[in-house]
Amino acid sequence: MxxxxxxxxxxxxxxxxxxxxxxxxxxxxxxxxxxxxxxxxxxxxxxxxxxxxxxxxxxxxxxxxxxxxxxxxxxxxxxxxxxxxxxxxxxxxxxxxxxxxxxxxxxxxxxxxxxxxxxxxxxxxxxxxxxxxxxxxxxxxxxxxxxxxxxxxxxxxxxxxxxxxxxxxxxxxxxxxxxxxxAFDAKHYDDPVLARGAYLVQGLGHCGACHTPRAATMQERALSDTDGPAFLAGGASIDGWVPSSLRGNPRTGVGAWSEADLVQFLKTGRTQHSAAFGGMTDVVQHSMQHMSDADLTAIARYLKTLPSNDAQETPYAYDDTAARALRSGDATAPGAAVYRDNCTACHRSDGRGYNRVFPALGGNPVVQGKDATSLIHVLLTGSTLAGTQTAPSSFTMPPFGWRLNDQEVADVSNFVRHSWGNAGSTVSADDVARVRKTVKVEPPPMPPGASLGH
Incomplete structure (x- = not known):
């Protein structure tokens, strides 16, 4: 395996x-x-x-x-x-x-x-x-x-x-x-807490190995914040997941997150903004949840010093147009009916989800990312947010790829990427087909005697 x-x-x-x-x-x-x-x-x-x-x-x-x-x-x-x-x-x-x-x-x-x-x-x-x-x-x-x-x-x-x-x-x-x-040079940082955070992020945590883009020869384009704005600016698609930016990008990074949000995410894998997925679930499970609050705070404080690397990216602002349409029974927009039938129970018609349980979609960095691969992957295969020491409940999003075709997945992807103030790029059925070829799509496990009801 x-x-x-x-x-x-x-x-x-x-x-x-x-x-x-x-x-x-x-x-x-x-x-x-x-x-x-x-x-x-x-x-x-x-x-x-x-x-x-x-x-x-x-x-x-x-x-x-x-x-x-x-x-x-x-x-x-x-x-x-x-x-x-x-x-x-x-x-x-x-x-x-x-x-x-x-x-x-x-x-x-x-x-x-x-x-x-x-x-x-x-x-x-x-x-x-x-x-x-x-x-x-x-x-x-x-x-x-x-x-x-x-x-x-x-x-x-x-x-x-x-x-x-x-x-x-x-x-x-x-x-x-x-x-x-x-030797790590702590003198670059005027605050010992920031220095500790930088040491952990750049060194033992090796966050850049995933969250920093790589050159054609596959080395990380930056190994620290002193190497330029590529550091932690988001990685390329690997195994069907796209690591997000950890910089202060207001939409696609953690610019809208507070220090407390970051600490909570590292400790539990969940916040009001997003939830861990892919390889990050292993990081939370095996590593981050076991670290001290002081070290998690140092990491969060250091990450909050990294400015956005995209001057054109505007701050997120919520828009209730899609929410009002869904509440009134209007699901005529492409992908709206798919969202209503499959997603509203957990993520709600307003796209705000349930804090620390089901992540918000409005303003979510993963939903608004330039590359929609992670969103498509989650829709096709589902995802499980495992419990941690301080957040013991486990929540699972079921897979939808076994019963939604490529066009339906593209439509619902576009609906969430363009609703509630989100500003993501457009997803095509061909984009979904490419991701589908790289992942394992299976129906959810059923209780004994149950039927999928074809």
Missing amino acids: TKTIPFKRAAANLAATLCTVLGVMSTVPAVAQTQTLAQPQSEAALIAHGEYLARAGDCIACHTAASGKPFAGGLKFDTPIGAIYSTNITPAHDTGIGAWTFAQFDRAVRAGVKPNGDTLYPAMPYPSYARLSDDDMHALYAYFTKGVAPVEQKNRAVDIVWPLSMRWPLGVWRHLFAPQPV
């Missing part, structure tokens, strides 16, 4: 593809130790801190296969030329990292180089991890070598034929596009 981890799969795709075209060997020196531990910690405290950092980095999402043992690897990543599999990072001596020294562990995480000198596929987001502090690296090492149960499980070889399976071209990509490990 292949689990969808969109941003890391994109990096894997890039690495495998580059293996076919690059031809220069490069090397990387051992990671320079730029700091020393601030103060001695007990081993238990160091392991506990490492566990927290591993959650913040969402390590378990990639290094645990479906129904597999934690961190034992084996999760499949499909690439254009074959599959690669995540590795065993438990402290098993023979098949995991139990025999690794700290220097070897550090070099793999921050520089992307295995103990034997091979470059890791950048499905491992080492371009972001390059800025992790020495203190945090020591804590992570302590956790993965002493706080994780060892699992003797061999790593799976890549399913890529030779010569495409050669590793050395990855070193070229790393040399060109991955920064050498350097």
Whole structure:
């Protein structure tokens, strides 16, 4: 079974593809130790801190296969030329990292180089991890070598034929596009809370791996806010999902969200504005909900400092025209009848949904995004918002692709993208057909003895 981890799969795709075209060997020196531990910690405290950092980095999402043992690897990543599999990072001596020294562990995480000198596929987001502090690296090492149960499980070889399976071209990509490990410079930020947020977003959280656009050679166009407005400006479609902008764009980003909204979203996956979907549901489940309020606040405060990268984008303003028409029984607008029959129970005729339960559609950044792929995907396949520690209820949107044709999906997509003040681009039946080919469309599970009533 292949689990969808969109941003890391994109990096894997890039690495495998580059293996076919690059031809220069490069090397990387051992990671320079730029700091020393601030103060001695007990081993238990160091392991506990490492566990927290591993959650913040969402390590378990990639290094645990479906129904597999934690961190034992084996999760499949499909690439254009074959599959690669995540590795065993438990402290098993023979098949995991139990025999690794700290220097070897550090070099793999921050520089992307295995103990034997091979470059890791950048499905491992080492371009972001390059800025992790020495203190945090020591804590992570302590956790993965002493706080994780060892699992003797061999790593799976890549399913890529030779010569495409050669590793050395990855070193070229790393040399060109991955920064050498350097200490994070907190002096760029005049507030220690902002500095902490920047450190988490740019480093351990590796948010840019998904939410930053990539160049033709698939490296992130920016690794921090100092690199320009491309940073966190939204990613390209991966596995049928389009990561949204995390900048202050008033419609397609989080410009209309408050700091409290962002904290709530990271902690629960839901706000009055939107709900998590696709790979972000894994991030909330495995990572963000387990982080401290202080760290979530730091992340939110930092994101709120990033200005919009689109000067032409106007602020959202609610328009009740569609709501009044639906309430009066007028469903003559294209897609209105489909919306009335399938969507109003949860999202209401006014498009405002139910706070923290069913997300609003009016003003929703995903609904108004320039690329409607995510909206189409959700309509076709449905989505489940799993419960979290502080929001235990789980809510599921059923799939509609099994009974709505491409034109009907396009019509209802356009209805929500052009109603309640939204200003999205127009969706065609051909757009829906393209997405349908890439996703698995199934009817919802039915209780025993029930019928779909064809």
